Amino acid sequence: MTFLTDIEEVDVDIEEFNELVGYDETYRPQGFTRVADKRLNQLSGEESVETAIADLTDAGERVHPVDDEDDGPTPDLADQLRAASTDGNAHEEFEKLVAKAFSRLGCAADWIEGGGDTDVEIRSPEHVVVEVKARGNGRVNFLEVTNVDKHRRQRGADHAIVVAPGFAPKVIDNAETTELTTIAVDDIVELLDRRDEYAVPHEEILALLTRSGAFQDDRLDLLSTSRTGSMLEKPCLRSSELSSVPTEP
Numbered sequence: 001m002t003f004l005t006d007i008e009e010v011d012v013d014i015e016e017f018n019e020l021v022g023y024d025e026t027y028r029p030q031g032f033t034r035v036a037d038k039r040l041n042q043l044s045g046e047e048s049v050e051t052a053i054a055d056l057t058d059a060g061e062r063v064h065p066v067d068d069e070d071d072g073p074t075p076d077l078a079d080q081l082r083a084a085s086t087d088g089n090a091h092e093e094f095e096k097l098v099a100k101a102f103s104r105l106g107c108a109a110d111w112i113e114g115g116g117d118t119d120v121e122i123r124s125p126e127h128v129v130v131e132v133k134a135r136g137n138g139r140v141n142f143l144e145v146t147n148v149d150k151h152r153r154q155r156g157a158d159h160a161i162v163v164a165p166g167f168a169p170k171v172i173d174n175a176e177t178t179e180l181t182t183i184a185v186d187d188i189v190e191l192l193d194r195r196d197e198y199a200v201p202h203e204e205i206l207a208l209l210t211r212s213g214a215f216q217d218d219r220l221d222l223l224s225t226s227r228t229g230s231m232l233e234k235p236c237l238r239s240s241e242l243s244s245v246p247t248e249p
Contacts (some may be wrong), residue, residue: 048108051198062113063121066103077101079188085165085185088136095119095132098163102130103190104196106202117151125203126210129157132164139166145178152180159210163188172214183215190220 018027021039024152037238077100084094092113092127099111099120108123109130120130133140143162152160160180175182194200200223208219 014185056228061116064099064111064113064143066099066109066111075213077104078192081185081189082165086136086138091132091134094134096189097247098130098132101192104192105205107206117154121155121157122206126159126206126208127155127157128159128161128210129155131160131162133162135165139168140164140171140182141168143167143171143174143182145174145180149178159212161209167214172216176213179212181209181212182211187215187220191223192219194223 013130014028015025017023018025021035022042024104032192032196051221073131081097081101084090084097096114099109102109102122108124110123112119112121114208118129119132122130131148131151132221133143140162144227148162150162161184162175162180164184166186168186191205195202195205204223208223209215211219
């Protein structure tokens with residue numbers, strides 16, 4: 001048995017819809033009909049299903065997978081993140097930049113354009129939703145934790161992260177008692193720098209990001225300590241052993 005919630009009625013031109021999913025032009029759906037997975041998979045090979053439907057109906061959300069391969073160096077992204085985070089007229093740009101940052105950190109991330117619940121969705125290595133809050137005054141003074149958790153459940157995600165230029169002390173304190181993570185833009189920038197410097201695996205970074213509470217310097221210190229320790233623990237060859245190491249011809 002299947003239950004549907006939050007149903008939204010939209011008008012769709014039947015001929016355009018049939019062409020989109022590969023139905024015969026004379027097909028007319030009867031009652032409740034679900035599009036076969038193979039047709040959706042063919043569609044998602046070119047673009048997300050959500051984006052295609054949104055383009056067709058001019059309603060709903062558009063899902064944009066993020067690829068940072070063509071991006072510039074990290075300092076450029078850092079400057080853009082900081083500028084957009086305090087620009088109230090650049091909220092969509094800020095969302096896209098946050099999605100790029102998580103992609104740069106090694107996550108498979110989507111920017112959700114026009115989404116009614118969340119702004120960025122991380123698909124791997126863990127399923128996480130990210131709420132992005134731009135503030136002209138530089139910090140979030142109040143956070144609706146129940147709404148963030150509702151959005152997490154709507155997406156079926158395991159964890160939620162809130163990104164903002166900064167957070168008021170009471171928001172940071174409240175984060176310690178909730179099942180979400182708050183992280184300031186400067187800390188994301190620092191994560192990007194340390195990933196570049198230490199080549200930190202994305203699984204290790206996301207493990208710290210999905211620990212409930214405020215992401216602050218203590219977690220960055222843990223990251224640096226663990227990576228430095230792992231490098232120091234690597235065995236070294238003594239000079240007497242070098243002669244026994246085979247070399248390529």
